[in-house]
Amino acid sequence: xxxxxxxTDEFAVDKIKDLAAxxxxxxxxxxxxxxxxxxxxxxxxxxxxGNLWFLSDRNSGQNAExxxxxxxxxFFAEPHDKFLxxxxxxxxxxxxxxxxxxxxxxxxxxxxxxxxxxNLSVIKFVPEDGYYWNNKNGKMVAIAKMTxxxxxxxxxxxxxxxxxxx
Numbered sequence: 001x002x003x004x005x006x007x008t009d010e011f012a013v014d015k016i017k018d019l020a021a022x023x024x025x026x027x028x029x030x031x032x033x034x035x036x037x038x039x040x041x042x043x044x045x046x047x048x049x050g051n052l053w054f055l056s057d058r059n060s061g062q063n064a065e066x067x068x069x070x071x072x073x074x075f076f077a078e079p080h081d082k083f084l085x086x087x088x089x090x091x092x093x094x095x096x097x098x099x100x101x102x103x104x105x106x107x108x109x110x111x112x113x114x115x116x117x118x119n120l121s122v123i124k125f126v127p128e129d130g131y132y133w134n135n136k137n138g139k140m141v142a143i144a145k146m147t148x149x150x151x152x153x154x155x156x157x158x159x160x161x162x163x164x165x166x
Contacts, residue, residue, distance in 0.1 A: 037062070053122060129165050
């Protein structure tokens with residue numbers, strides 16, 4: 001069994017910044033009246049409070065679902081290495097100054113009108129809690145230990161995991 005270390009406050013924020021900034025793309029999950037809806041989204045910014053910022057289309061499903069129910073789940077994963085789950089609330093904004101600060105030319109793939117596209121919006125996700133798991137020694141060591149565990153039949157968990165509370 002790996003190590004367990006729960007993190008709170010600024011330590012939780014540091015872990016969110018470390019994992020989310022490294023992985024960058026998450027499954028962003030909202031709720032409609034029937035079920036959870038998931039789609040990949042890229043984090044544009046993680047602020048000093050651990051809030052995650054995204055750019056989105058005004059007419060997207062996630063914007064409509066956040067308006068009806070602000071509860072959001074976010075899942076990050078880098079196989080065999082890093083995992084992060086966050087639970088919290090989201091809000092949608094159309095603040096032009098924030099949009100300009102968050103703009104990345106790669107977003108033009110989805111928003112062809114560019115930074116001035118009138119349908120461009122900002123989603124701010126405020127995490128309340130979550131869970132993380134990552135290995136202690138890097139992906140290659142983790143894969144080697146998993147291989148050894150398969151061969152020997154012994155558990156060789158190299159992970160560290162815990163809850164996050166903000």
